[in-house]
Amino acid sequence: MLDIAWQSLRNRWSTALLAVFAIAISVALILTVDQVRRDARTAFVQTVSGTDLVVGARSGAVQLLLYSVFRIGNATNNMSWQSATEIAERREVAWTIPLSLGDSYRGYRVLGTNQGYFTHYRFGRDRQLSLSDGVVFDDLFDVVLGSEVARELEHKLGDQIIIAHGTGSVGLATHDNQPFKVAGILAPTGTPVDRTVHVSLEGIEAVHVDWRNGMQVQGEGTSADVIRDMDLEPSEITAMMVGLKTRGTVFRVQRAINNYRAEPLLAILPGVALQQLWDLVGVAETALLAVSAVVVLAGLINLISVLLSSLAERRREMAILRSAGASPGTIFRLLCLESTLLALAGIVAGFVLHQLTIQLVSAILSTRFGMDLPSHLPGVSELLLCIAILVGAIIAGAIPAWRAYRQSLADGMAQRT
Amino acid sequence: MRQETQETSPTAALINLERVRFSWTAAPSPTIDIKQFRVEAGKRVFLRGPSGSGKTTLLSLVAAVIPPDKGVIEIAGTDLSTLQGAARDRFRADHMGIVFQQFNLLPFLSVAQNVTLPCRFSSARRQRAQADSGSLEAEVCRLLLALKLDAGALLHRPAMSLSVGQQQRVAVARALIGRPPLVIADEPTSALDTDTRDAFLELLFKEIDATGASLLFVSHDKGLAERFDQQLDLPTLNRAETPGADMTLQDR
Ligand SMILES: Nc1ncnc2c1ncn2[C@@H]1O[C@H](COP(=O)(O)OP(=O)(O)OP(=O)(O)O)[C@@H](O)[C@H]1O
Ligand SMILES: [Mg+2]
Numbered sequence: 001m002l003d004i005a006w007q008s009l010r011n012r013w014s015t016a017l018l019a020v021f022a023i024a025i026s027v028a029l030i031l032t033v034d035q036v037r038r039d040a041r042t043a044f045v046q047t048v049s050g051t052d053l054v055v056g057a058r059s060g061a062v063q064l065l066l067y068s069v070f071r072i073g074n075a076t077n078n079m080s081w082q083s084a085t086e087i088a089e090r091r092e093v094a095w096t097i098p099l100s101l102g103d104s105y106r107g108y109r110v111l112g113t114n115q116g117y118f119t120h121y122r123f124g125r126d127r128q129l130s131l132s133d134g135v136v137f138d139d140l141f142d143v144v145l146g147s148e149v150a151r152e153l154e155h156k157l158g159d160q161i162i163i164a165h166g167t168g169s170v171g172l173a174t175h176d177n178q179p180f181k182v183a184g185i186l187a188p189t190g191t192p193v194d195r196t197v198h199v200s201l202e203g204i205e206a207v208h209v210d211w212r213n214g215m216q217v218q219g220e221g222t223s224a225d226v227i228r229d230m231d232l233e234p235s236e237i238t239a240m241m242v243g244l245k246t247r248g249t250v251f252r253v254q255r256a257i258n259n260y261r262a263e264p265l266l267a268i269l270p271g272v273a274l275q276q277l278w279d280l281v282g283v284a285e286t287a288l289l290a291v292s293a294v295v296v297l298a299g300l301i302n303l304i305s306v307l308l309s310s311l312a313e314r315r316r317e318m319a320i321l322r323s324a325g326a327s328p329g330t331i332f333r334l335l336c337l338e339s340t341l342l343a344l345a346g347i348v349a350g351f352v353l354h355q356l357t358i359q360l361v362s363a364i365l366s367t368r369f370g371m372d373l374p375s376h377l378p379g380v381s382e383l384l385l386c387i388a389i390l391v392g393a394i395i396a397g398a399i400p401a402w403r404a405y406r407q408s409l410a411d412g413m414a415q416r417t
Numbered sequence: 418m419r420q421e422t423q424e425t426s427p428t429a430a431l432i433n434l435e436r437v438r439f440s441w442t443a444a445p446s447p448t449i450d451i452k453q454f455r456v457e458a459g460k461r462v463f464l465r466g467p468s469g470s471g472k473t474t475l476l477s478l479v480a481a482v483i484p485p486d487k488g489v490i491e492i493a494g495t496d497l498s499t500l501q502g503a504a505r506d507r508f509r510a511d512h513m514g515i516v517f518q519q520f521n522l523l524p525f526l527s528v529a530q531n532v533t534l535p536c537r538f539s540s541a542r543r544q545r546a547q548a549d550s551g552s553l554e555a556e557v558c559r560l561l562l563a564l565k566l567d568a569g570a571l572l573h574r575p576a577m578s579l580s581v582g583q584q585q586r587v588a589v590a591r592a593l594i595g596r597p598p599l600v601i602a603d604e605p606t607s608a609l610d611t612d613t614r615d616a617f618l619e620l621l622f623k624e625i626d627a628t629g630a631s632l633l634f635v636s637h638d639k640g641l642a643e644r645f646d647q648q649l650d651l652p653t654l655n656r657a658e659t660p661g662a663d664m665t666l667q668d669r
Contacts, residue, residue, distance in 0.1 A: 004526065007525045007526055008523075316520050320523055320534075321523070321534075323480065323509075323517070324538060325509050325535050325538030325539055326506060326538055327503040327505075327506035327538075328506075330506070410442075412477035412483045413473055413477040413480060413482050414474070
């Protein structure tokens with residue numbers, strides 16, 4: 001029976017191949033969408049770990065999370081260095097990492113921070129940042145490059161770089177007078193850290209000595225040596241990460257910061273804010289999955305129509321099979337088998353296509369961005385998805401099969417075309 | 418060989434229809450309305466009638482492809498109405514070989530696969546075929562050779578690559594494999610030219626005689642009639658008030 005179904009399909013290979021192709025594409029699409037969705041979540045979740053609170057000027061929790069941790073978007077307000085110091089001195093607080101954003105270097109964000117960043121920041125499963133080359137900054141004009149920045153811009157230790165004001169990529173005023181020197185290069189992390197240029201907080205202050213209200217004061221090119229002698233304590237920072245001595249105090253500290261008198265501040269738990277982000281993104285994700293599901297549905301409808309339209313020309317085949325002793329039930333099963341074979345071929349091809357796409361994407365990501373995606377062994381959810389599509393195809397295939405069954409009952413042996 | 422296929426005694430009816438009536442769903446009057454129709458085992462019966470008179474319909478009833486609205490159809494002593502569902506189809510696979518006018522073969526299967534098609538649906542038939550020549554393939558070759566086909570060259574060729582005359586003979590091989598007691602042929606010669614037709618009939622008769630099967634043969638072609646043991650005119654049979662066999666059977 002399988003050989004009959006197979007050879008019958010082979011005889012109509014061009015239409016069969018198209019049907020398989022339609023299913024393959026739809027399966028690859030839905031699997032890839034699902035994969036990207038889960039990878040994106042993993043990537044986000046892995047970007048920050050071990051940080052109990054993120055503190056910034058009062059805005060939205062998601063916005064604060066995005067600009068402070070993911071370097072997406074900009075802060076609308078800064079928080080004062082005064083407040084940051086006070087928070088750092090609370091007795092529940094174990095460590096803090098100041099974050100000062102707003103400048104860029106050839107399209108990459110510049111982050112002003114301190115040594116704490118390299119000792120306390122954790123990503124993935126409690127992994128610490130490590131240097132692949134050089135040292136953490138110990139001079140005012142030292143920078144530490146993320147791995148991608150170094151690779152893409154082909155920087156090595158000792159290179160001089162000039163930081164631009166603002167975060168666009170072209171047409172920005174540059175801080176020409178204060179060139180920085182590459183002191184260290186970080187190992188790849190697969191997080192936004194790879195795309196960040198790190199300088200000390202004082203370094204950020206130094207490049208802004210000649211700037212007043214965001215405008216460069218003409219003719220006032222202060223030399224680096226003069227700047228070294230100035231008081232470079234920052235007056236404000238963008239945000240800070242806070243680690244507590246015990247997690248149990250997190251809500252108390254959060255409440256205290258949120259009710260801070262001196263200025264309106266916002267403290268968020270990264271996990272909670274991520275959840276809020278998912279709730280926001282969830283709608284788009286669902287929409288994307290729904291569209292993919294509709295594409296799968298279209299593939300299945302195409303399968304039905306291919307089989308249905310073949311039935312008319314195959315009436316004689318059915319009459320021959322019946323005359324040789326095939327029951328209408330056999331005819332039904334034969335057509336079900338054909339649609340199942342087509343669907344199976346489509347799903348397998350779609351799966352392979354999906355794997356190839358993912359392999360290609362991760363190859364590109366790892367050679368060009370140094371990002372290591374988690375290895376993509378077929379997961380349970382992919383398998384379930386494939387099974388669900390197969391079940392759908394079997395149900396869809398029953399429609400033409402039922403039609404053939406009815407036909408073979410009604411036709412008798414008449415050789416009518 | 419002959420004695421094995423004769424499950425009934427030579428004088429017993431292989432086909433027996435009584436008060437059989439059948440209408441297609443849309444038809445205003447019955448297509449088939451036969452008081453009685455008997456074919457004895459081992460006979461060659463010629464059935465004729467104008468186009469649309471219901472010849473193929475009658476064959477479908479006899480072959481248990483469609484059930485009658487009323488009446489009894491007995492084949493080899495079995496009342497078809499006692500068979501349910503797939504059992505009817507297995508009965509057909511066991512007892513009958515069928516040849517159509519043309520397009521008899523599944524075009525995408527090989528010649529060998531086409532010939533052995535009934536053996537997929539009836540193990541009894543497969544066993545008989547294997548017993549005849551030792552193996553299924555050997556029996557297929559024997560039949561093809563007997564039908565003047567080059568078995569070696571054709572066996573694994575796709576059926577669609579054969580000429581019409583070759584295809585008809587392959588269809589006969591399929592009808593004969595495993596020696597069914599009844600061979601039904603629905604205008605098997607109308608797609609053939611005269612020379613091919615005569616050669617075809619010759620081979621068909623020879624093989625039918627070799628297996629001892631009965632032949633129910635439908636044709637427009639009156640010229641063929643005298644080669645058969647019995648001749649039937651379907652319209653007469655269909656309208657007959659008295660048992661059809663008495664009026665239409667012209668025993669030679
Ligand atoms: N599957 C079917 N459904 C409905 N009506 C049918 C079907 N098959 C045959 N008929 C009708 O039954 C009548 C007899 O048809 P049938 O095919 O038995 O005639 P026939 O004697 O074999 O004709 P021909 O010599 O042309 O083959 C015709 O009027 C035909 O339209
Ligand atoms: Mg006919």
